[in-house]
Amino acid sequence: MPLLEVENIVKTFRRGGGPEVRAVDGVSFSIESGETLSLIGESGSGKSTIGRIVLGLEPPDEGRILFDGQDLTAMSPRELRALRSSITAVFQEPYESLNPRMTVEAIVGEPLRLFRRELSAAQRRDRVIATLEEVGLGERVLRRHPGDLSGGQQQRVGIARALVVDPRMIVLDEPTSSLDLTVRATVLNLLRELQERHALTYLFISHDIATVRYFSRSTGVLYLGKVMEYGPTHELIDEPRHPYSVGLLSCTLSADPDVSVPAQRLEGDTPSPTTRRAGCPLVGRCPVELASCSAAPVPLMPISPTRSAACLRLAPTEVVA
Amino acid sequence: MTESRILQVEALRVAFETRQGTVHAVNGVDFDVRPGDVLGIVGESGCGKSATLRAIAGLTQPPGEVTGGSVRFADRELVGLSRRSLRQVLGKDIGFISQSPFGALNPILSIEAQFRNVIRAHRRATKRECREIALRALTDVGIAGPDRVLGGYAHQLSGGMAQRVVIAMAMVHDPRLLLADEPTTALDVTVQRQILDLVTGLIAEAGRSMVLVTHDLSVVAQYCTRVLVMYAGRPVEEGTVRQVFKSPRHPYTQALLAAVPRVGEEIRGLSGGLPDLIDYPVGCPYAERCPRATALCAEEMPAMASCVPGRAAACHHPLEEVASYAAS
Ligand SMILES: Nc1ncnc2c1ncn2[C@@H]1O[C@H](COP(=O)(O)OP(=O)(O)OP(=O)(O)O)[C@@H](O)[C@H]1O
Ligand SMILES: Nc1ncnc2c1ncn2[C@@H]1O[C@H](COP(=O)(O)OP(=O)(O)O)[C@@H](O)[C@H]1O
Ligand code: SF4
Ligand code: SF4
Ligand SMILES: [Mg+2]
Ligand SMILES: [Mg+2]
Numbered sequence: 001m002p003l004l005e006v007e008n009i010v011k012t013f014r015r016g017g018g019p020e021v022r023a024v025d026g027v028s029f030s031i032e033s034g035e036t037l038s039l040i041g042e043s044g045s046g047k048s049t050i051g052r053i054v055l056g057l058e059p060p061d062e063g064r065i066l067f068d069g070q071d072l073t074a075m076s077p078r079e080l081r082a083l084r085s086s087i088t089a090v091f092q093e094p095y096e097s098l099n100p101r102m103t104v105e106a107i108v109g110e111p112l113r114l115f116r117r118e119l120s121a122a123q124r125r126d127r128v129i130a131t132l133e134e135v136g137l138g139e140r141v142l143r144r145h146p147g148d149l150s151g152g153q154q155q156r157v158g159i160a161r162a163l164v165v166d167p168r169m170i171v172l173d174e175p176t177s178s179l180d181l182t183v184r185a186t187v188l189n190l191l192r193e194l195q196e197r198h199a200l201t202y203l204f205i206s207h208d209i210a211t212v213r214y215f216s217r218s219t220g221v222l223y224l225g226k227v228m229e230y231g232p233t234h235e236l237i238d239e240p241r242h243p244y245s246v247g248l249l250s251c252t253l254s255a256d257p258d259v260s261v262p263a264q265r266l267e268g269d270t271p272s273p274t275t276r277r278a279g280c281p282l283v284g285r286c287p288v289e290l291a292s293c294s295a296a297p298v299p300l301m302p303i304s305p306t307r308s309a310a311c312l313r314l315a316p317t318e319v320v321a
Numbered sequence: 322m323t324e325s326r327i328l329q330v331e332a333l334r335v336a337f338e339t340r341q342g343t344v345h346a347v348n349g350v351d352f353d354v355r356p357g358d359v360l361g362i363v364g365e366s367g368c369g370k371s372a373t374l375r376a377i378a379g380l381t382q383p384p385g386e387v388t389g390g391s392v393r394f395a396d397r398e399l400v401g402l403s404r405r406s407l408r409q410v411l412g413k414d415i416g417f418i419s420q421s422p423f424g425a426l427n428p429i430l431s432i433e434a435q436f437r438n439v440i441r442a443h444r445r446a447t448k449r450e451c452r453e454i455a456l457r458a459l460t461d462v463g464i465a466g467p468d469r470v471l472g473g474y475a476h477q478l479s480g481g482m483a484q485r486v487v488i489a490m491a492m493v494h495d496p497r498l499l500l501a502d503e504p505t506t507a508l509d510v511t512v513q514r515q516i517l518d519l520v521t522g523l524i525a526e527a528g529r530s531m532v533l534v535t536h537d538l539s540v541v542a543q544y545c546t547r548v549l550v551m552y553a554g555r556p557v558e559e560g561t562v563r564q565v566f567k568s569p570r571h572p573y574t575q576a577l578l579a580a581v582p583r584v585g586e587e588i589r590g591l592s593g594g595l596p597d598l599i600d601y602p603v604g605c606p607y608a609e610r611c612p613r614a615t616a617l618c619a620e621e622m623p624a625m626a627s628c629v630p631g632r633a634a635a636c637h638h639p640l641e642e643v644a645s646y647a648a649s
Contacts, residue, residue, distance in 0.1 A: 180365040
């Protein structure tokens, strides 16, 4: 049984009487315990909103979230609170997500104060120190403030804070986007180690395809709040089949100067998320679009035993050339 | 020889006075740019990339100061020029693009008015002529509805559109040299791709040149002709992109390349950080993190040593050169 099942979630926002934004528009996926699912997509595609819904920070307008078989959307606030320490999060900007006036000890100890009230101050402190050691920081940073730490160290504090309550799942929302290449590599390797050691389940949100490829087993590609394609990461990245995935992946550049970049396949910019679309969201940018594409919603359908895509051109046997 | 270099940077130094002491941000940077070159400058955060680029463009601001060295643009010394003489060169022969387009645009002036200011800084033009120039410049950067953009304000633009407007403004006077500091870092890959294709296309068109600061090695691999790797305010390696990426000689360059996620390979990070730039080390600034370091490294600063013109590394114990890439 998957640890997390997300069924058909929808979330709309309306900013100050303005037009409605369908940030998440009928998204479903599941993650097996101990595995990593990545969500990739351009900014505004709904990745963070999905993460916030899974974390219970935002109620969905429609749909269900099953965690370990329990429906989060049907829980009382008290039951939800008890679950808060089972799913934690690491966010993109370590500095912004850590209170600059608190010491590292207070930051990492805070979730324990909230969710492990049975612990004494001394037990709490031991736990904080042990966790800091696990993320490669140790006791010496206890009294320091986030501002005195490098970006990589700040993100390690963020990871310690997510780890200290012994969660089963962590939502990683662009955890390495603001870090330097060499620091990013150490943080990614740390996250992988921790996953193995604690059998953690990750929802990994990123727009960096090289990182996703290194990190996760399966991947969903999002566009304007909808999943365009879903499948095993390596298959999907090496041989994308949905026209949007093909276009997105053609924009990722190789760090090998001898591997040249393919010609770009997507035309124009992402349209405004407030525009209502009856059919496929890619209509207007798709190089292989059909007249029927704008008629009705295009559902996510299996296109092979391991993969699915939402495209009228992709019957189970057909491939977009 | 000199005529073929559009930009010559020699022994450039930049320091920032802070309460803790003097931060030696740039400590002797040398490089040349020739017409048609797209030079990438890479290195980790804080290594002095932006400080170098801003010094070249005469944009160093207090508490920062250019404390030494020379910047020759088309054989004219820029270091020490008065603000007024500098302004004749900047924005005209040298264009500058920064990471945040919204920081570069004025939020309360219409895009058209900002174009007018940019144009009139270096030539006389009527309102109507300015509008025509601006429309053409916007069309050149691939903006479909240029009249609508001209009448609007910065906040009405997406990040990608705003960066295109900034590029269009930077190209208005047909600069020979474009300096770009992380021009696409804040943008999505799809937009990054469009913008880099566009800018490097404009550069290649007329034998212009560009210096591109980035922390993204794949941007360098795909869009630059040459690369300069910096560490702690010093150049540590330079060469053509193929030379440096296929056969790095400096251990720091090797570490950078090992951190790029690649199919089927483990990535390796780098622990520790830059040395203290206030109390600058006497020896090699990379010594504390370097697996090849010896006693010599801690005592003596290695200088950039080159065997072929344009190819150099600053290391006492450089990595073996892969012969097939030596000349490429
Ligand atoms: N205004 C300032 N006051 C004090 N120190 C500064 C100032 N601006 C930059 N520095 C210091 O100068 C050094 C070089 O900074 P610079 O901005 O050039 O780095 P960079 O290589 O561009 O880094 P990044 O990749 O983060 O943009 C750093 O140690 C930085 O802290
Ligand atoms: N609190 C909010 N209020 C209004 N609109 C929002 C809010 N949060 C997100 N959105 C909108 O929802 C869409 C998806 O946003 P987000 O989930 O942050 O995307 P991503 O993380 O993929 O960049 C965007 O159009 C965004 O502007
Ligand atoms: S459904 Fe139509 S418009 Fe959408 S991706 Fe497929 S072919 Fe293109
Ligand atoms: S000089 Fe020494 S410490 Fe510096 S990079 Fe070379 S081997 Fe390493
Ligand atoms: Mg986000
Ligand atoms: Mg910078």
